[in-house]
Amino acid sequence: MRKHSIRAIALGAAVPLVVLTACTTDPSVTETTTAAPAPSAAESSPASQDWFDQALYDEQFEQRSATFEGNAEQPYLQYIAGNMTDTAKFASPGAKKACFANASISNPWRQTGWITMNQQLQVLKDSGVISEMETRDAKDNDNTQIADIDYFIDEANCDAFVISPNSTAALTQAVERACETGKPVVVFDRGVETKCATTFIHPIGGFAWGIDTATFLTDKLQSGDKVVALRILPGVDVLEHRWAAAKKIFEEKGIQAKDYFTGADPTEIKKIISDELATGDVKGVWMDAGDGAVAALEAFEDAGKDLPVMTGEDEMSFLTKWKETGIDAMAPVYSNFQWRTPLLALEKIFKGEQIPAEWVLPQKPILADELDTWLQRNEGMPSGHYAKFGGEDLPGYPDVWQKRQIP
Secondary structure: OOOOOOOOOOOEOEEOOEEEEEOOOOOOOOOOEOOOOOOOOOOOOHHHHHHHHHHHHHHHHHHHHOOOEOOOOOOOOOOOOOEOOOOOOOOOOEEEEEEEEEEOOOOOOHHHHHHHHHHHHHHHHHOEEEEEEEEEOOOOOOOHHHHHHHHHHOOOOOOOOEEEEEOOOOHHHHHHHHOOOOOOOEEEOOOOOOOOOEEEEOOOOOOHHHHHHHHHHHHHOOOEEEEEEOOOOOOHHHHHHHHHHHHHHHHHHHEEEEEEEEOOOOOHHHHHHHHHHHHHOOEEEEEEEOOOOHHHHHHHHHHOOOOOEEEEEOOHHHHHHHHOOOOOOEEEEOOOOHHHHHHHHHHHHHOOOOOEEEEOOOOEEEEEEHHHHHHHHHOOOOOOOOOOOOOOOOOOOHHHHEEEEEO
């Protein structure tokens, strides 16, 4: 179920920040609105203030140009040097059972990753590392995922836990309970508010995404231009960080950015863009996920308006539309190949090898001069496929991904 609210934001030198939550008559979309004069460049909405972390912003800014350890041909095993976790206590012979609590496979990015993960699983089953992986899908529901983790704990026959959290704060205590079992815990994709896991695997992060995308747009636009920001849902750290970073840069450069939660619903995305175009020119579109990027462009085409400068994602539907239209664009990447890494981390853990405590994977956007290369590398892949999925060397390639065989 999507989460809906209208957040009325009061901003002013002598006015405290207030967040009001109410039901909206439109059941499909929420908008961040400004109920007082627009904020200065130094101010931001409560949502951004809650999630903005200057130290993490600065760290991820630098990590965008970091040197990664490991083979560049295996980006799913690369990492930024840092603190390592000693896993010697987990070393033992024989195949082990993994238990995977997954947030969902409800969008194309997660479906692509899930396909890749299962092909990697087959390799590790064949080599005798993993005996089986019992998986429970929370279908985007915090309470369901908490129950799933507790089920695995109570079942007491998991040799290791893999958790991709649905949201950040809500899943923290459940992850901590998994850690208390003494079994290895691998958290990936989205984070939680604890460092108890054996490793936390993720690409550089949301701030890096926000910096890359907002910098691209502001370099192409002028102060005062309008950007529509399309956000899929609140409360997920990596998504909130994307917007917090982008909002900071937009405000500093004088870009008028108006953000909406869309639930990644193409119909609502079209409606939002159409409504905004009816009130004036929209020069740019920013997205915190590429799902629905084509719908946004189609709204401009339907209205007979000039296409915007845009950031989407490395989903094939967007890359193809980018090529067809020739728009000025870039495709930020939240490296989909990370779905391989948790199982490869378990392989190392079961051998007692050291692994990064925070396993930071490469995260490199696709720029215009690389577009043709990535389209060629993924020729024949369906629209929901993600170009940087990193599974070309796995069994079943390319058929399993082309046929979109969801396990």
